[in-house]
Amino acid sequence: MTPPPNPTGPRAGRREWAAFAVLLLPLLLVSMDVSVLYFAIPAITQDLDPSSTQQLWIFDIYAFALAGLLITMGSLGDRIGRRRLLLIGAVAFGLASVLAAYAQSAEALIVARVLLGLGGATLMPSTLALVRNIFRNDQQRTQAIGIWSGAMAGGVALGSVMGGVLLEHFWWGSVFLVNVPAMVLLLILAPLLVPEFKDPAPGRFDLLSVPLSMGAVLPVVYGLKEIAVEGLTLTTTLCVAVGLAVGALFVRRQRTRPDAMISRDLFAHRVFGSGIALLTVAAFAMMGSAYFTTQYLQSVLGMSSLEAALWSLVPSLAIGVSAPAAATLAQRYDRRHVIAGGFLTGAAGFAVLALSSTDSLVVLLIGTAVIGCGVVTVIALVNDMALASAPPHKAGSAASLLETGQEFGGALGMAILGSIGTAVYRDDLAGSAPQGLPDGALHSVRETLGGATAVADGLPGPLGDAVLTAAREAFVSGMRLAAVCTGVLLIAAAVLAATLLRRRAAHRAGKPVRPLVGAR
Numbered sequence: 336m337t338p339p340p341n342p343t344g345p346r347a348g349r350r351e352w353a354a355f356a357v358l359l360l361p362l363l364l365v366s367m368d369v370s371v372l373y374f375a376i377p378a379i380t381q382d383l384d385p386s387s388t389q390q391l392w393i394f395d396i397y398a399f400a401l402a403g404l405l406i407t408m409g410s411l412g413d414r415i416g417r418r419r420l421l422l423i424g425a426v427a428f429g430l431a432s433v434l435a436a437y438a439q440s441a442e443a444l445i446v447a448r449v450l451l452g453l454g455g456a457t458l459m460p461s462t463l464a465l466v467r468n469i470f471r472n473d474q475q476r477t478q479a480i481g482i483w484s485g486a487m488a489g490g491v492a493l494g495s496v497m498g499g500v501l502l503e504h505f506w507w508g509s510v511f512l513v514n515v516p517a518m519v520l521l522l523i524l525a526p527l528l529v530p531e532f533k534d535p536a537p538g539r540f541d542l543l544s545v546p547l548s549m550g551a552v553l554p555v556v557y558g559l560k561e562i563a564v565e566g567l568t569l570t571t572t573l574c575v576a577v578g579l580a581v582g583a584l585f586v587r588r589q590r591t592r593p594d595a596m597i598s599r600d601l602f603a604h605r606v607f608g609s610g611i612a613l614l615t616v617a618a619f620a621m622m623g624s625a626y627f628t629t630q631y632l633q634s635v636l637g638m639s640s641l642e643a644a645l646w647s648l649v650p651s652l653a654i655g656v657s658a659p660a661a662a663t664l665a666q667r668y669d670r671r672h673v674i675a676g677g678f679l680t681g682a683a684g685f686a687v688l689a690l691s692s693t694d695s696l697v698v699l700l701i702g703t704a705v706i707g708c709g710v711v712t713v714i715a716l717v718n719d720m721a722l723a724s725a726p727p728h729k730a731g732s733a734a735s736l737l738e739t740g741q742e743f744g745g746a747l748g749m750a751i752l753g754s755i756g757t758a759v760y761r762d763d764l765a766g767s768a769p770q771g772l773p774d775g776a777l778h779s780v781r782e783t784l785g786g787a788t789a790v791a792d793g794l795p796g797p798l799g800d801a802v803l804t805a806a807r808e809a810f811v812s813g814m815r816l817a818a819v820c821t822g823v824l825l826i827a828a829a830v831l832a833a834t835l836l837r838r839r840a841a842h843r844a845g846k847p848v849r850p851l852v853g854a855r
Contacts (some may be wrong), residue, residue: 337638366490400452409735424457554578618744678711
């Protein structure tokens with residue numbers, strides 16, 4: 336069993352909270368970099384003239400590199416020190432930002448985005464692991480991880496808005512250069528305020544596990560994201576299959592080697608494994624809803640990108656408050672029930688989303704706000720429980736596995752819910768598309784809402800309006816069914832959370848925990 340809550344443990348003082356504030360800097364920037372290019376792509380296209388394939392890689396390669404390297408960097412941080420890895424990542428992230436800002440070709444920008452993903456993969460698990468080590472009092476740690484989770488969710492929403500504002504006044508490279516002063520500040524403050532922690536007896540670093548972990552994660556994440564766009568094809572199926580096969584080899588290696596990259600001690604308590612599963616479901620719901628709501632704002636309601644990004648900040652205000660509020664609730668009530676309540680809240684949000692029509696902005700904002708509040712509650716508390724169940728000297732590996740689970744969940748959400756929405760969209764348009772369209776135009780209309788919008792723009796008024804109306808109604812029908820399916824999934828997850836996350840016992844099954852090397 337896992338350790339009990341320790342509300343009477345050593346309480347963090349001003350220095351520890353100042354260190355925590357410093358750790359929020361890289362977290363915000365890494366999460367903002369996921370969405371900061373939403374508005375910059377047109378300017379980049381005009382300046383660098385990338386091909387359509389290069390344009391996709393400019394946008395996606397950052398997330399792929401981040402996901403593929405999380406496990407490796409989490410394990411590396413346990414060995415060389417989490418603060419040291421954080422500082423190395425800050426240097427890499429800052430330099431890559433400069434390279435991206437002044438890239439003279441599409442190829443150079445793609446390489447810079449890969450390096451940004453590498454830097455992000457060092458920063459993300461390091462910040463969460465250091466929070467786990469800095470806050471020894473369970474109540475304070477829960478509060479800190481709640482703020483951490485809210486900042487991560489808010490950073491994604493803020494990134495697109497910040498990118499839009501910068502592009503109103505500066506050239507596209509400014510969306511990358513904004514990272515540099517923050518990284519310089521981190522390099523100055525972290526050595527002064529953030530203590531070092533590492534595993535005192537980490538063993539050898541298993542180099543072969545590095546390509547195996549990347550070979551397991553990258554093809555699966557890539558394949559799932561492509562399924563959301565292209566549907567189930569031979570290429571996407573092979574990508575996922577190859578990733579799963581390499582993943583099986585990676586798991587086998589971790590189970591049999593004494594110096595495994597992922598310590599088997601992490602899974603000694605079911606709270607950790609259950610936590611990864613529940614975080615996967617939570618990210619599934621969050622990214623699945625984002626897949627539909629961003630398209631709804633722009634293609635159904637006809638908003639510009641900047642206008643859509645500004646409206647998307649409205650739910651983020653509620654989401655940013657929900658994680659700290661969840662931490663407070665968890666101190667008063669059994670956190671299993673609070674987590675289950677988070678899933679039920681998310682399900683209620685999807686029920687609201689299922690009531691959407693083609694002109695229901697208020698319904699959409701309410702639904703997404705409720706979904707976000709529920710899901711972020713789950714993410715904050717499950718992260719806290721899972722990290723608390725892991726040995727402190729393995730906090731880096733634990734954090735990286737939890738974040739990798741969320742990457743998988745997000746990719747699954749986009750793939751599965753996107754496929755449901757696409758199937759309904761095409762089925763509806765098979766019978767409702769206006770007559771008299773050329774074959775090529777009809778194919779584009781039935782393929783995607785974006786294609787239908789492009790076709791409608793080139794048609795005479797009444798016919799174009801008819802095409803757009805039919806396409807928008809079909810898209811909303813798909814969104815409603817996906818919302819119902821996700822709501823049912825979250826209700827099931829609530830039951831699982833209440834069942835799997837048992838109250839933690841007094842000691843870790845008699846297994847001593849090695850002391851953690853680090854200064855306070």
